[in-house]
Amino acid sequence: xxxxxxxxxxHRQHTGGLETVDVDGRTVGECLRDLVNRYPxxxxxxxxxxxxxxxLIEIYLNMESAYPDELKKPVQDGDEIHIxxxxxxx
Amino acid sequence: MLTIAELExxxxxxxxxxxxxxxxxxxxxxxxxxxxAGGLGSxxxxxxxxAGIGAVKIIDHDRVSLSNLNRQILHGESxxxxxxxxxxxDCLNRLNPHVTIETCTATVTPxxxxxxxxxxxxxxxxxxxxxxxxxxxxxxxxxxxxxxHGAVNGFEGRVLTILPGRSACLRCMHAGPSALPGKFPIIGxxxxxIGAIQATEAxxxxxxxxxxxxxxxxxxxxxxxxxxxxxxxxxxxxxxCGHLQQKERP
Numbered sequence: 001x002x003x004x005x006x007x008x009x010x011h012r013q014h015t016g017g018l019e020t021v022d023v024d025g026r027t028v029g030e031c032l033r034d035l036v037n038r039y040p041x042x043x044x045x046x047x048x049x050x051x052x053x054x055x056l057i058e059i060y061l062n063m064e065s066a067y068p069d070e071l072k073k074p075v076q077d078g079d080e081i082h083i084x085x086x087x088x089x090x
Numbered sequence: 091m092l093t094i095a096e097l098e099x100x101x102x103x104x105x106x107x108x109x110x111x112x113x114x115x116x117x118x119x120x121x122x123x124x125x126x127a128g129g130l131g132s133x134x135x136x137x138x139x140x141a142g143i144g145a146v147k148i149i150d151h152d153r154v155s156l157s158n159l160n161r162q163i164l165h166g167e168s169x170x171x172x173x174x175x176x177x178x179x180d181c182l183n184r185l186n187p188h189v190t191i192e193t194c195t196a197t198v199t200p201x202x203x204x205x206x207x208x209x210x211x212x213x214x215x216x217x218x219x220x221x222x223x224x225x226x227x228x229x230x231x232x233x234x235x236x237x238x239h240g241a242v243n244g245f246e247g248r249v250l251t252i253l254p255g256r257s258a259c260l261r262c263m264h265a266g267p268s269a270l271p272g273k274f275p276i277i278g279x280x281x282x283x284i285g286a287i288q289a290t291e292a293x294x295x296x297x298x299x300x301x302x303x304x305x306x307x308x309x310x311x312x313x314x315x316x317x318x319x320x321x322x323x324x325x326x327x328x329x330x331c332g333h334l335q336q337k338e339r340p
Contacts, residue, residue, distance in 0.1 A: 009246070009311075054268070055264070055265045055266060055268035056268050058263070058264070060320045063318075063319070063320055063321060064320065064321040064322075064323070065258075065263050065307075065320060065321065065322045065323060067262075067263050067264070067265075067325070068265070068325065068327075082318075082320070084309065084320075086220060086241075086264060086268065087241035087242060087243045087246060087247065087248055088218065088219050088220045088223075088241060088243070088274065089129070089218055089241060089242045089243045089274040089276055089281075090126050090128055090129055090130040090131070090215075090216050090217045090218040090240065090241060090242060090281070
C-alpha cells in the first residue's frame with residue numbers, strides 16, 4: 001500500500017521540507033500515524049494528547065473532505081491525502 | 091428604473107449579456123451584509139459598491155490602526171483611530187453615492203447575530219476569527235441567508251459559497267471554533283484576491299448566473315499562483331444546517 005500525503009506549507013518544517021510523503025495504512029488514521037512515525041514532529045501538529053485530530057486540521061481524501069470521522073476513513077493503494085489547516089484571517 | 095446617470099455609470103457591465111439592464115436593476119434592489127471592514131471586507135465592499143449593489147450593510151467593532159493599512163484599503167492614514175465602519179462609509183460614498191451604506195459598530199455575538207443579518211440577501215464573511223465565523227454561520231443557516239465564506243493567511247486564501255440546506259456550511263466541514271493566535275501574517279494582495287472573488291460570487295448569486303462555489307472549497311496559493319479545489323459535502327448531522335437539509339429532502 002502506498003498512500004501519498006500532501007503536507008501544508010506550515011508543516012513542511014517537520015518533514016525536512018518535503019511537500020509529499022508516501023505512507024502505509026488501511027485508514028486515514030493509520031496513514032497519519034505512519035507519517036508521525038517517520039516524522040515525529042508531525043505528531044503534535046496533527047493530534048491532541050488524546051489522539052484526536054486538532055480542530056484546525058482538515059483532511060481531504062482524494063480531494064474530498066474526510067470530515068467527520070476522518071481517521072476512520074478507509075484508503076486504497078494510490079489514494080491521496082491532503083492535510084490543510086483552517087484559516088482564520090480576514 | 092435606472093437613472094441616466096446610473097445607466098452611464100454601469101454601462102460596461104450592462105453590456106454583459108449575463109447582466110443587462112434587468113440584471114442591473116436586480117443589483118440595485120439587493121442588500122448585502124458585509125461582516126468585517128478589514129482585509130477581506132475592503133475589496134468586497136469596494137467592488138460591490140462599484141457594481142451598484144443597492145444597499146450595503148457593514149459591521150465592524152474596531153478602529154483603524156496604522157498596521158491595518160497594508161491591506162484594508164477602505165481606510166487611509168487620516169482614518170487612523172476612527173471607527174472602521176465610519177471610514178468605510180465615507181470611502182464607499184465617495185466611490186458610489188448611489189449605494190445606501192448602513193453601518194454598525196458592534197461585535198457579532200450569538201445574541202445579536204440574527205438581528206444584524208436579517209433582511210440581507212447575501213452575507214459576506216470577512217471576519218478575522220473562527221469563533222465569530224461560527225456564530226455568523228449559524229445565524230445565516232437559521233435565517234436561510236446565503237453566506238460567502240472567505241479567509242486568508244499570508245499568501246494563502248480560501249472561498250466557499252454556502253446555500254443553507256443545499257450546500258455544505260462551515261459547520262459541515264469543521265468541528266467547531268478553535269483558538270488561534272490573534273495576530274496573523276498577511277500581505278494585502280491576498281485578501282484583495284479573495285475578497286474580489288467573494289464579491290464575484292455575491293454578484294453571480296444575486297443575478298442567478300454562472301456556477302457558484304457550492305460544495306467547492308477553493309484554496310489559493312499566491313506564492314505559486316496555484317488553485318486547489320476540494321469537494322466538501324453536507325453533513326446530515328450538522329447542528330447548524332441539518333434541519334434545513336431535512337426540509338430539502340423529498
